[in-house]
Amino acid sequence: MSLLDRIPHWRLVKMATVLTALSPLVGAASPESNAAARDAAGPLAQQGAILYAVKCASCHGTRLEGGQHAPPLTGAAFRESWNQKTARNFYSRVLSTMPVNDPGSLAPEEVLRITLFCLATNGMKFNDEPANVAALNKLKLQWDK
């Protein structure tokens, strides 16, 4: 069964709404950063945007802005928390703890895509988009202050 087959119809509609709102990839910050995110997003990150909308947006916000019960996945606080860690660290955290009501239910390939989407949204640029989980080990997270 494909991923889309497992998504309730009303969720798909919601997802389309979210994706429209995320145009071109996310609407989190300035037009400049939107463009940067779009440029940084490879095919896996773009698939991650769909997964994010289905699995994550209800708590973390459609623009990764966070919510009442969940921290933002963008902005200064997010970058401070993850600066100098590796993409694998972020991947492992998501894999181990999310979604909050059913941790462990996401497949590794789904978490890989969500990870790349979140990092692209935060302006991470990849020369070559990491194609597998192992490639995340060497990807250090750092942002200019």
Added chain:
Amino acid sequence: MRKAADPRPMVALCLALTLSGAAQAQAPRSATPSQAPRSDVPDGQWRYFGGSKRFERYSPLRQIDRGNVNRLAVAWVRPGLDATLTEQFPDLVPSSYLRGTPMMIDGVLYVPNAVGLIEASAAATGKTLWVQQPFKPTLREVAGQSVRGADSWQDGPDRRIIAVRGQYLYELERATGKPVRGFGEEGRVLLDRGTPDGAPYFNFNGPIVVGDVIVLGGNGGGRVGEGFGDSGAIKEAVPEDIRGYDVRSGRQLWTFHIIPGKGAPERQSWGEGSADYVGHMGAWGPLTADESLGYVYVPLTTPTGSYYGGHRPGNNLYSTSLVCLDAHTGKWVWGFQTVHHDIWDYDNASPPILGDITVGGRRIKAVMEANKNAFLYVLDRVTGKPVWPIVERPVPQSSVPGEHTAATQPFPTKPPAFDRQGLTPEDLIDFTPQLKREALEIVSHYEYGPLFTPPSVASPAPGGKKGTLTVPSSLGAAVWNTGAFDPQTGIYYATSTTFVEAIAVEKSKDPQATMQYQYAEGTPGAGGGGVITTKDGLPLVKPPYGRITALDLNKGEKLWTVANGDGPREHPLLKSLHLPPLGSPNRSVPLVTGTLLFVADSGNGVMGHMGVSGPAKLRAFDKKTGELVSETEIPAGATGGLVTYEAQGKQYIVVPIGSEKYGTGWVALALK
């Protein structure tokens, strides 16, 4: 298999009484007791994660006192996840929100770790004794979230630890941590509720055992992919019913339906047939129990559509209510609704603390429920009747199309509210004229007023209002961390926070929406829980922003209030003013001992933003006066409850800590 409890004895009379703030008495009846030691007998142990099942967060220990508390120092630190697990699963990286609060029984700490597996360690040294192993050696099985606590049970030599993790109820042998094979299937019971779309069950509070019955609430109740269910535009969900299980076999004994069944008069409080489709209302705060009465106390929360209730006209019993059940049978004893037709997300998210008070010369077995709205509802826990009158008063009415605001809400006449309620221009921050002007300008863009001013629709018109400012906010003046009770003195200590929150609703845009209105995407401040601040991040109102309030429940009066933590006194705009502590708006848990009141800063592991990012302070206050006696640095802020006990002749205080920088752990402090 499921045996539904008789939902409503004596309901005809009760509906009217409950709606008017009273309740119906029923003769006490004990759950069948095993030989387990009672948790409510103080003996230097910490038999449940709230101290006892009464959840006083109290210990009579007094080795650490006012005269020596400044010699408190770190005795040991334990990681939030035992190294054997991280070695076995390198990708296991837990959340920094370590909820796990230990219980201490016979010199051993038992606590859910950072992924919810139980760990046992020596209370005096923190050294590992055993670690619960995942059911299968896979990351799918070991992945998880921390849970606030576990419980224990014994019958002679048969001693067990009871825990909830993910979708399962577990029993472990207390001596070894190995599964109790005769319990459920190989030591666990699936808690799936058979919701239409298979929404996963989850429970951050853990179980409570009363007699030989395990009682469970839950935090889900919604739909797949819906998160916590506070927003959204789908009215169809599932109520998070309360369930009882046989402690020996794991067989389900009863279900208490938190939306009354067909034929019950309370069902009339759900108009337009909404009782058939509305859900949520789960017990987000811990359950508590009176082991002598055999009663369990269940704090219930908001129904589907936390900020819009046009699809559920009526008072909506037993949403946002405190309900008392007979733990043995699951039968309803009494219920009290604290907020009618809740559209503020004013959950009863705090533990219903049990304690005995003396009012007008009469000894009363009381239950004290702190609501997010900053009222403490004090009831007779046998009858559900208010100790002091709780009166219905008119409240502002909603302008949102289709909404059915309750005409009145129940207001306790005593004790007074323990945090700020409502908003007026006089409440705004005024350390400098510039700050006051800025705050006035900000609030001019919103509706605001007294407590229970309802959410509103944001206007797109130039100069139109952006929604409603609510105080307290839906983040809560009081939630899981709030409340401790001193049975020596009858004093209740409320730790609370002050936030100004914007709540706006909008017409649902989603073509699949079944609610006419929903929480508005783009509500100002939504990324920080809707909190509205000045442009420089200062609160809009006067301090304190986090406070401790002592309430004398023998008299129903406030004794004192102190700021809890420094707050923004070092903010660039305030530093030169040399202000006293302003209070930090975080999730501080109180702990009362023989002479002191301990409160720790919370760490930003709590929901990722509710606390400090670096080292934190454990503060000791004189419990009589609120005077700050000492501050001790701990590596990160608290993310769960404070615990104290005596081991090998020494009093320890243990704090679950967590922050994004530090990670997670438990730090134990003792006199050096």
